Amino acid sequence: MATEIRWSPRAxxxxxxxxxxxxxxxxxxxxxxxxxxxxxxxxxxxxPRSGRAVPEYSDENLREKVYQNYRIVYRLKDDSIEIVAxxxxxxxxxxxx
Numbered sequence: 001m002a003t004e005i006r007w008s009p010r011a012x013x014x015x016x017x018x019x020x021x022x023x024x025x026x027x028x029x030x031x032x033x034x035x036x037x038x039x040x041x042x043x044x045x046x047x048p049r050s051g052r053a054v055p056e057y058s059d060e061n062l063r064e065k066v067y068q069n070y071r072i073v074y075r076l077k078d079d080s081i082e083i084v085a086x087x088x089x090x091x092x093x094x095x096x097x
Contacts, residue, residue: 003045004080004081005041005045005080006080006082008083008085010085011083011085014087018033018070018088019031019033037067037072037086040065040067040072041074041083044074044081048063048076048081049063051063051065051074056092057093059075061076061077062084063075066089069088069090070086070088071085071086071093
């Protein structure tokens with residue numbers, strides 16, 4: 001299974017925007033949030049199918065992990081794992097993918 005992690009431009013932008021939003025109240029918590037997200041993503045290659053299949057799509061290679069109220073959506077590929085999006089759980093994924 002793939003061990004290289006690639007970030008889509010959308011996922012990078014998502015994480016930046018979420019952290020900016022959190023930083024409006026606390027730079028400390030924004031930093032902690034980003035660190036936790038990065039740790040979760042770093043560990044995906046060890047057990048890539050441990051995230052649940054995204055329920056809105058019928059694609060076994062599109063998976064997600066949840067941290068607090070946020071969904072970390074990733075796609076399993078032959079040669080890599082692509083971080084597709086990081087979004088609030090209240091958002092419809094059709095709007096973010």
